[in-house]
Structures are given as C-alpha cells and as structure tokens.
Amino acid sequence: MTKSAAGPAPGATFSSFTPPARILMGPGPSDVHARVLDATARPTIGHLDPAFVAMMDELKELLRYAFQTANEVTFPVSGPGSVGMETCFVNLVEPGDTVVVCRNGVFGARMLENVRRCGGVPVVVDDDWGTPVSVDKVEAALREHPEASLVAFVQAETSTGAHTDPAPLVALAHAHDCLAIVDTVTAVGGVPVRVDEWEIDAVYSGTQKCLSCPPGLSPVSFNQRAVDRVKARTAPCQSWFMDLGLQLGYWSSGARTYHHTAPVNALYGLHEALLMLHEEGLEAAWERHRRNHAALAAGLGELGLALLVAEEYRLPQLNMVVVPDGVDEAAVRRHLLGESGIEIGTGLGALAGKVWRVGLMGYASREENVTACLEALGSALAAQGWKG
C-alpha cells in the first residue's frame, strides 16, 4: 500500500467560509450584534499602540460598570470563560489550602477540578441539579472546616438554569475568614451582579453569554482582599500565563509591558458590546431579560411544556425545558435548526437528552426570537405527532 501524500486530495477545492444564518438560542454563544461584528473587523493595530491603550482603559471602565465594581484590578483575560475561572483558582489557591466548592451543576464540578489541580484540599457541598446552592450546607461545611480559606460557587449555572443569590454566601464566607470566588459567566448582563455591594473577592465572566460577543475573552475582577492574598502567596502561581502579577504588567495603568500579544480585534468587539450595554443601561438589560423570559415561559406553558427549575430560582437567560415523554429530543433540535435556523441546546451530564436549554442571552433576548422559537417548537412537536 502506498502512503497517501500529506495535504489535500488531488482536485480538492476550497473556498472562504460563510456561516449559515442562525438565531443562537442555546447556552452560548449568543447572537452577536452587527455593531460588535463590525468593530471586530476594524484594522488591527499594535497592542501597545497609544490609541489601543486608551481603548483598553475605557474598556476596563466599562467592565467595572458591567460588574458594578470600583476594583482597580478589572480586566479581560485572553481566553474563554474557563480561563477566567482558572485565573481565579491558580492565583488564589496554594497547595494545601482548603476550599469549599459548591457543586450544583457542570461548572461547579469544573471549579472542583481546578481546586484539585492547584493542590488545594476541596470540601464539596453538593446540591441537586436545578436547585440553588444551599446556604445552610455551606455554613455547616465552614463550621466543620475552620481551616478553609476560600468558598467558590456559580451564580448562574448554565448547565441547569438555576440562580444562586451570591449575597448571603459571600457574607457567610467572610464571617468564616474566607474569600469568595464567584462564577458570573452567564450572569453578567442578564441578572444583577453587584460585585462591590456583595463584596465578592474574585469574579470572572465570559463574553459569549449575556454580553453577546464572540467567545474568547474572560473578564475578571479582584478586590483588594484578593489582591493581598495573591501577594502574600508563598509558592509562585503554577501558571505562567495566568499569573495575576504578570498579567497586570500589561493590563494595569502606567508602564505597560509585553506579556502576550493581546487579541486586539476581539477586544474591539468587547469594547463595543460593553458600550452597547452601557447605552442600554444595566437595569434596562436585566428588565429586558426578565420580560422575554416571562413571555417564553408563558408560551411554553401554552404548548404544554414544563420548565425544570422552580420559578423563584429560574434564570431568565437560560430556560430548562423538560422534554416530554415520547418526544425525540435531538430530532426537535434538528427541526429547529433545519427549518428555522434556531439553535437551542441539549442537557449536559445527567440531564442529557432530558431537557432543552433555551437561551435568551444578551442580544438574543428579543421578543421576535421568543415568538420564532415558540412557533418552531410547536411545529417540531407537531411533526412528531405530540399533542401536549
């Protein structure tokens, strides 16, 4: 047998990629506004160009608005939300540190993995998928582990659609001399996130959920307590790339030096998306997410479909719809994508095949999307002969 030559087969042709028209109503990425896409298409300039540096300063200011914080250390890490998560853990967890990790979905489990890989000693607080983190269980864990130095949890669990109120958990962490790391990847822009009022010590988010940017950047913010903890480390941060001190050599105001080449065009996009959020106003954005969620929930009810999460804990931006008995979950998603260009998500982990995840995140949270999705769901279910 002759070995095939490397490279394309003879006669193969290639052309530029044009993505199909889609309405992104899954768990992310969400629809990106044309203004943001246009911004990312502007000419690339140097990442140390004075004009770019001025834009970075504005971007940090806009991020502080989105996070509702005055924290000096607020900037976007180059990398998806998972890199923001890891940035918080690798800087704040030293080998041997006891960390209370709350796991009520996929992303809490990912936090746990981070703690382990940092050499931390995890104390896991488990709650059912689709329910919030239990304050009582966290309190019991903290009483049992007075040596704990951190509490970590997810505000908006995208894998289950459940919302956890950060305020009481952060207060509890502080009462036990712990810092709090909060995942707000899906929360920011969709529901209130008040970093300063709630005194969250370290927080990270993502761009492709309610901020409606292309994926690939992760805004983070550290308060003074967290910065002091990082400075007091005895072991150096095991990640060179995510080392906060090195990152700040580029992102803090003043003498900016090369650390890595910043994703210049992606940052134009984030700047534009944050500008749009500022123009709309956070309160108005939260209200829009609430309104469109209510319309979707009402319409799903009319179709005879149920939501998994109890009403008081539902995330407006991520709706967990229970797949009725006898309905082919994947076929419905294929129908929506094929007939209407609408992408919705499937369940993760234990919920795979049992739910649809319908996102109304950021720019995708619009009345016409709610209507289009309900119509498409109705016709997909009818195609399977399901009566409701």
Ligand SMILES: *Cc1c(COP(=O)(O)O)cnc(C)c1O
């Ligand atoms: C999406 C998401 C992440 C991970 O973000 P990536 O950009 O996919 O790495 C982390 N936490 C939550 C709650 C998320 O929804």
